[in-house]
Amino acid sequence: MQRKKTFASFKHWRIAIFSMLMSLCMTAAFAQSGTVKGKVLDELGEPIIGANIVEKGTTNGTITDIDGNYSLTVNDLKKAVLQVSFIGYNSVEESVKGRSNINVKLGASVVNLGEVVAIGYGTQTRREITGSVANISEENFNKGVNRDASDLLQGKVAGLTITSGSGDVTRSSQIQLRGTSTLQNDQGPMIVIDGVPGGDMSTVSPSDIESISVLKDASSAAIYGSRAAGGVILITTKRGSGSKTQINYDGYVTASSVANKPDMLNAAEWREANKVLGKDISTYDKYNSDTDWFDEMTRVGVSQQHAISLSGGSSKSNYRASYTFLDRNGVARDNYMTRHSFRFQFQQRAINDRLRIGLTGAATLTDMQMPFADDYILAYNMLPVYPVYNEDGSYFTDANHNYDQGNPVQNQDQNYKKSANNYFYGQGDVQFSIIDGLTTKVNLYKSRFSADYSEWQDPQNSRGQGDTGKAIRRNRFWDRNLLEWTANYVKAFGASEEHKVDAIIGYSWENNLYADQKSEATNFAVGSMGADNIQSGNVLKIGNVTSSRNEYKLISLFARAHYSFKERYMITATVRRDGSSKFGANHKWGTFPSVSAAWGISQESFMQDTEWVNDLKLRAGYGITGNQDGLQPYKSLDLYSASGTYYNNGSWPTAFRPSQNANPDLKWEQTAMLNIGLDFTLFNNRLSGTIEWYDKRTKDMLYNYEVSTPTYVYNQIQANVGDMKNTGVEILLNLDVIRNKNFTWTTSLNLAHNKNEITKLSNELYSTGRVYVGDPWIRGASGVTSHVVEEGRPVGQFFMLKCNGLDENGKFIIEDVNGDGQITDDDRTYVGDAQPDLTYGWNNTFNWKNWDASFFFRGTIGNKVLNNPLAAYGNNTYIDGTNVMDNENLLILSENSRVCSYYVENASFLRLDNLSIGYTFNTKKIDWLDKARVYVAGQNLFVITGYKGLDPEVENFRGEASDSNAGLSPGIEPRNYMPKARSFTFGVNLTF
């Protein structure tokens, strides 16, 4: 391959300019502007306060006052259409048709069918949607301390599993939609922020988010092509609207404490246990403390957030600016995150409103400190009789040389892992309305994310003593450039506009750059400067200073056409053609089509008399999406890279070797999904819901498959081989239990069942048997695996020795599965899997006069978790030198722990995840204050489970998603697990 420097990016700007000029050449006709006034009322004729009135297709809008009155200047009194909406009511569209006074009546509903929902490259009303799209807007977000969109969404969408498995406040949640569908680098759904694909949730402060759409099926996600197989999450941020200037303040203070910590022996219990077991522990008689090491390492973490926003505009322009300060302190003493988020949006219309120019700028500046998870291993092992400090106030260090021991408090105080992250992005879009119904848009985007990392391991403590101090400095950055062009045509025709067409075509070009520089040094005679003076380390080896850089491009063409007849018959078809530089030479381009249709049964004439049915819609969709997250740049190519050094007559030059087994056939994984759903609203809008069934089949799964050496240089090659299947059912029900003037109670239940199966791992070129994965690690079981990846089995299949309890001597009764009279690896068998049969969420909201309240449960049924801390530390084998976890068989079990089904537990759970109570003050008499609300919220209040470990909800993987085999051994509670928090929040919302 030839390396050449192109001016490709310059050429792309030319296209942008070309498109703009083309748009500007079109001329515009004159229009007559004017003011529309009126009232917005509910079913009972009561005025609705704060209803939104927006001129359709613009951001020109206003809000009703305390008497339900509004007044809005529109651009064209003849053509303008008003969209009137309010939370809890169906939205209504009214054509102005020259009128200057329009009263609107809104009907209450648990689901707003007129609500405009973001879909890929556009919006649709809920009534028109043919695919499977879940939309969550602000009023349904989780309350309390939230870092990003995933915290707001957790448990709310059937089929969307969001796992926050650790108490580390710097660690992102792991998200999965409709089961796992890949074996490598499962990044979950693609995030699209205000239309920009491939975003990062952490760049949008929760208080800036208006709504979140989840594109669940392939027919709705296929327009995002080769990156959409994991689903798509569309985040829409708030915008300024109308002529009213609004200032919002949203602040809270949260106190978090440890929800659950391991039950270790205290000093007396430890001494007693040793006595019972007949162990001589006289060496430790000189220590007489009673330390709970987990208590010593944790604290009550106080967090706060202050978000202020300013928005407003005129009929021609609107703006919104916001600033959020989040200071989050974890329950671990050395864990915090401070984040400043800035966001500015501005839109201006010109040329008789035909031209719209928008600018967005955002900056997210984060400082954080991550804990050393392995310090929790020390806390498990350290004896309770050891003190934290010696009598003279110095750290207790006697145990710092013991295996897996050392003073973790000293480690927390002296060591650190810090990162300063900056995320900047700017976005500009130019939209031009060429003729009625036809608009074209150019979207330009640039972002830079950089992370400046420092790590220090002090020579005085157990972590740093081996290297006599170790410092790491690392700088990384990720750049993205995106150019996108679309043309959209919307037209209704026919006598009463019963035919409606909505079509879009587009082109997008993006490139992604990544660069990394890392330095480390060891052996610090003077340690006081930490990682800030890395040159004071005396040992700097070859390989301690490294750098890397890579790039990839993605070019796409896409189109969608939607046709509906009287909202009765609707059909949508999309196609996307994606080319990626990451794909191998033989498969540079992939095509991803989809089609979906919906039948609005309730719109049929024969249904008009069926009064108990308000709305009924049957949907079916089929589409093909891809996933390329598993592909790193350059993986298909024949390359040479540096690999250590070689000896050459007294010197050590750098050795080079082939980087990988090149595979020019590398390509995306392909997922085909069939989705059938039924949406219903019944009984005077009191009950609504959705039932969906899907069948999702992934083929050409990327994995590092084993190959024969030689011919290959290495024994693994990344290739597209395997198949996987997910089938499932999802149910969503919303019910207005009580609805009257003073009191409402709405309840919402979502249920999801998914069955996952790996159906194929071999083809004519590659043959893969059982892949052993999962490294729970307990002493004496290095390399003993816990899971398998195998045809006919789900991801997360536990495979190990089967234990049928303990015998009278306290030994494991291991089942001799193959009956050969001895226990060997061949007796390992299938002992359950980590994927739940059912996940559920149950939300309740109450409103009584000025009070509001909500509580939210979520949980799983039928999943298994390996209680590895119990295996590692619930055994008395080392009790004369280390502490142990208390458990019923501590004194009975008389052999070393092993990786066996004894430690695999049912981890079904029910968690009261969120409880909040709020009060809204009556501000009618205060003219400078629109709204004032205070609330208290509790998070992670309790868990009901049979699981005996710390928490039944564990991360799918430790480390990074890109680590090899990450996500293939879910359901292990790691022994270096950081406890989760229980939080209480007090918050204030003010609108001026």
Added chain:
Amino acid sequence: MKRKTILSFITGLFLLGGLSSCMDLDETVYDKLPADDFGQSTAELNALIGNSHNTMKKFWTEYMHLSECSGSMAVTPTRRGGDWYDGGQYREIYMHTWTSQTSRVKSAWKAATESIGTCNEAIRKIQSSEILTEEEKTQDVADLRGVRAFWIYVMMDYWGNIPLLTEFHPTDKVFPENSSRQEVFDWLITEVEEIKDICPPATQENYGSFTQGAAYSLLAKLYLNAEAWGVTVSDNAYQKVIEYCDKVMAMGYILEPNWKDNFSVTNENSKEAILAATFSSSDTGNDGNVKNELHNNTLHYKDYLGLGITASGTWNGICAQPEYVRLFDEEDARLDGTFLTGLMIDKTTGKPIITDHNNELNHTIDVTMIPGMEYDGTNWSAVEQHDGARCFKWEFASDLTSSMENDFHIFRLADIYLMKAEALLRGGGSVSEATSLVNTIRERGYGDSSHNYATVTLKEVQLERRLELAWEVYSRQDDIRFGCFTTGMWPQSNCERKTDDYLKLMPVSQDAWQVNPNLKQNPGYPAFSK
């Protein structure tokens, strides 16, 4: 008007699609070198040859356990509390109950086959180079062929019947069948005979390469073991051994007067080294950059306090089989130069080091199984943490942390001396010459001639090999050749080994068969099945 607009629109779209740069997916490779660009200078080609030399580091890391623990030299016992049971893999190696799934067997197969593939690739690259002279090319290729021959020799020694694939196939998928041990042996003789005089000459500058000295040593090894391997040789094998040992001995190598210089941190200066795996303390263990982690494998995690070295957190694994240590005479300096034994005293406090089980850290020669801690219905039981003599042959640098700087000498001159002595005795040659060769080695070990033999038999040669070459990855091969492979030197363990003859060959790795169904399992082992 409308129509025109739409038309111009469609035109615009086609224009867009037509502009080549808009659809250009070329990527710039920044941090690696595309294959077509690589190899344009001798420095680059040398870097590739250097990488092939580095494969030999895996012989040390992947074969030490397998050789010494299946032989009579060492054992990785299970420690009280379960450390190093690890699913029973070390028990299987000591008790000769390994299977095609035993992880050490699989990883050893993988190391050898990947190394052969690496050499094949490098040979192709050098051969297609346009910048080297024919002479340079010949020598470079011979060097690489030598490394490859070494690995094929290792595989033939361990597995006998192996796939023999000596070309690089970048695109075709080739699934070779096993060649018989005889076929592999014959191929090796031909191959090494061909390169033995065109390899880089045996000079200090070529340390780390596969030199002419290494080629002759390898030939001598092949002929010496031929009988034990059951292969037929056209020439008089032992005569060949003698001839080739003589060749090596005439190449300017010397027995280092100070025996320990062979194992020092700077042992690249040893003039006794013939073929070396060169390690650096900068080795990271990543990207194929293999580390020498002997210290981690053998030292108790508190030994560093007694040795005054920085490396903490070592793993307390492999130790010597007790009766092997007892072969050493107290007066033989090689005893203390080979094993770490006795009570460990903390250098800072002057007090004995205490283990987590509240015992003094005393490395006894005896390794005693604790009754009641047997595993999986066998006699294999746990032993105390501190039991067993540790490897103390290679100097531990005081600033040692994660990787050792010391090189490992795959072939060294002392071995050649003893090989020649053995060949003389086996082939009916001069006993007095054999005696003198053994005495030369013995004298250096003891420091004087007081323990010299008047005359030697094979028994003395075998003993001398054990004293001289402990931990140096010879035990399995030597024990098979001397006919004592079925008895370990740990009788106190009551762990009787399986004695079947087929165990002299290791089972072909299950992983290898999984990706190459043309492979056949060795006789005696269950045929492959899913």
